[in-house]
Amino acid sequence: MLTMARLRVRLTFPPALIQEPIVYRLVKDFDIVINIRRADVKADHGWIALELEGDERALERGVKWLKDKGVQVDPIERDVIVP
Amino acid sequence: MEKLNGLRCRECGRHYQAAPLHVCEFCFGPLEVDYRYDALKGVVTRESIAAGPPSMWRYKELLPIDGDVAVGHHVGFTPLIRAQNLADELGCREIWVKNDSVCHPTWSFKDRVVAVAVTKAREFGFDTVACASTGNLANSVAAHAAEGRLKSYIFIPADLEQGKVLATLVYNPTLVAVHGTYDEVNRLCSEIADKYRWAFVNVNFRPYYSEGSKSYGFEIVEQLGWRTPGHIIVPCAGGSLITKIWKAIKELKTLGLIDGGLGTKMHAAQALGCGPIVTMIKNDTDVLVPVRPNTIAKSLAIGNPADGYYAYKVAKESGGSGEHATDEEIVEGMLLLARTEGIFTETAGGVTVAAAKKLIERGVIPRDESIVICITGNGLKTPDSLQDRLDAHVKIKPSLSAFDRALADLKSQTS
Numbered sequence: 001m002l003t004m005a006r007l008r009v010r011l012t013f014p015p016a017l018i019q020e021p022i023v024y025r026l027v028k029d030f031d032i033v034i035n036i037r038r039a040d041v042k043a044d045h046g047w048i049a050l051e052l053e054g055d056e057r058a059l060e061r062g063v064k065w066l067k068d069k070g071v072q073v074d075p076i077e078r079d080v081i082v083p
Numbered sequence: 084m085e086k087l088n089g090l091r092c093r094e095c096g097r098h099y100q101a102a103p104l105h106v107c108e109f110c111f112g113p114l115e116v117d118y119r120y121d122a123l124k125g126v127v128t129r130e131s132i133a134a135g136p137p138s139m140w141r142y143k144e145l146l147p148i149d150g151d152v153a154v155g156h157h158v159g160f161t162p163l164i165r166a167q168n169l170a171d172e173l174g175c176r177e178i179w180v181k182n183d184s185v186c187h188p189t190w191s192f193k194d195r196v197v198a199v200a201v202t203k204a205r206e207f208g209f210d211t212v213a214c215a216s217t218g219n220l221a222n223s224v225a226a227h228a229a230e231g232r233l234k235s236y237i238f239i240p241a242d243l244e245q246g247k248v249l250a251t252l253v254y255n256p257t258l259v260a261v262h263g264t265y266d267e268v269n270r271l272c273s274e275i276a277d278k279y280r281w282a283f284v285n286v287n288f289r290p291y292y293s294e295g296s297k298s299y300g301f302e303i304v305e306q307l308g309w310r311t312p313g314h315i316i317v318p319c320a321g322g323s324l325i326t327k328i329w330k331a332i333k334e335l336k337t338l339g340l341i342d343g344g345l346g347t348k349m350h351a352a353q354a355l356g357c358g359p360i361v362t363m364i365k366n367d368t369d370v371l372v373p374v375r376p377n378t379i380a381k382s383l384a385i386g387n388p389a390d391g392y393y394a395y396k397v398a399k400e401s402g403g404s405g406e407h408a409t410d411e412e413i414v415e416g417m418l419l420l421a422r423t424e425g426i427f428t429e430t431a432g433g434v435t436v437a438a439a440k441k442l443i444e445r446g447v448i449p450r451d452e453s454i455v456i457c458i459t460g461n462g463l464k465t466p467d468s469l470q471d472r473l474d475a476h477v478k479i480k481p482s483l484s485a486f487d488r489a490l491a492d493l494k495s496q497t498s
Contacts, residue, residue: 008106008111010111012387037110038110040370042370045370045372049111050111051111072373072387074266074373075270076111077105077276077289077389078389079285079320079387079389080215080269080270080272080286081215081216081240081269081272082214082216082285083219083383
């Protein structure tokens with residue numbers, strides 16, 4: 001049974017990934033619905049604040065894939081753990 | 084007096100009613116408390132503030148609290164010390180140290196933000212407060228929850244040493260040790276904050292929580308006789324403190340409590356091993372590149388700071404700058420402050436002193452202008468940072484003759 005879930009995240013892209021269609025693959029390969037709210041993508045660096053919605057396990061796999069690719073995945077608040 | 088307009092998105096400007104919200108539902112930008120300054124002008128005066136208690140609550144009208152103060156009645160109004168010995172050592176005319184290493188009750192400036200967050204949590208009818216923290220914030224949340232008779236949950240990474248959590252456990256919170264990487268714990272806590280009706284002080288209460296830092300800035304100006312200093316050097320972790328000190332100065336100006344212009348340059352201090360905000364300032368770019376922290380300044384170790392962009396903007400807008408400090412310079416900064424002023428600060432304070440010294444030596448901060456160094460935490464909490472770096476100078480047998488010889492040796496070494 002599918003368990004639907006939502007995540008609000010901020011993706012930060014290193015220079016090497018700027019030209020790759022990362023978000024397209026996330027949607028296509030993991031069947032995740034995305035809703036981009038704010039972004040700043042420059043020639044050598046970029047970030048996207050977005051909502052991800054899909055099956056809970058698909059989201060887990062999608063987030064793991066992003067991290068393995070070298071994308072930094074943070075909760076929308078970013079520094080939740082404070083020293 | 085209705086002093087609050089509610090919350091406002093820092094990015095798209097959308098308004099929200101005052102509620103436990105922290106992210107704009109439309110653009111995911113951070114929310115900030117919005118005040119009705121027109122209603123406060125003429126009501127908040129130098130005299131009305133001076134008539135208030137000797138604590139941060141003398142500025143209560145400029146904090147997002149509607150009712151009575153619930154906890155932390157004695158937080159703040161810490162000493163602003165004329166640090167002449169340090170000034171002499173650095174060849175400066177006027178250095179002040181704003182000393183929150185003695186902030187009541189848990190010895191860091193976090194007491195200011197937590198006192199506001201917990202009071203606001205009570206106003207909104209919450210019975211549980213929470214945070215994810217490895218240090219000062221955890222201490223403060225647990226202490227204020229105990230005082231306010233609220234339940235508290237403190238989340239930590241499971242591999243944190245036992246010694247680090249004792250100063251939190253003593254207040255009897257529920258401590259949840261989470262097995263997982265830093266990123267996993269971070270995400271889990273964000274999800275918990277989203278699901279449970281708890282006041283997660285630095286998540287869903289962040290707009291209120293962060294306002295507490297303004298009191299640090301208000302105090303600097305009042306304690307200088309309603310004068311703004313030429314320079315303030317601020318340690319940066321998430322980047323909120325520097326933006327709130329700047330906001331405090333601007334609010335005092337808006338309310339007509341400061342004569343002349345704003346007149347303060349804001350300088351950011353970070354460790355070289357975790358300095359993404361200072362890197363932005365040095366490179367003059369609004370692009371924040373996240374880093375993996377690797378520094379002894381654990382209390383500043385935030386690799387992707389939420390307020391990094393705003394901190395950069397404050398340094399730029401005020402005409403200030405930023406400086407990194409290596410681990411060695413951090414320890415030297417701690418020792419310099421202790422040796423000259425008798426103040427034992429944590430590593431974050433070492434970062435600030437070291438950064439100030441470098442900015443002065445580079446000529447970025449002129450030696451004849453007034454300088455405030457922000458000390459935000461107490462060295463007694465983390466003495467391990469000085470492990471193997473300090474030793475007894477003299478070891479002797481228990482006889483007077485042994486001491487006489489040792490003293491003669493010492494005098495010959497120093498003469």
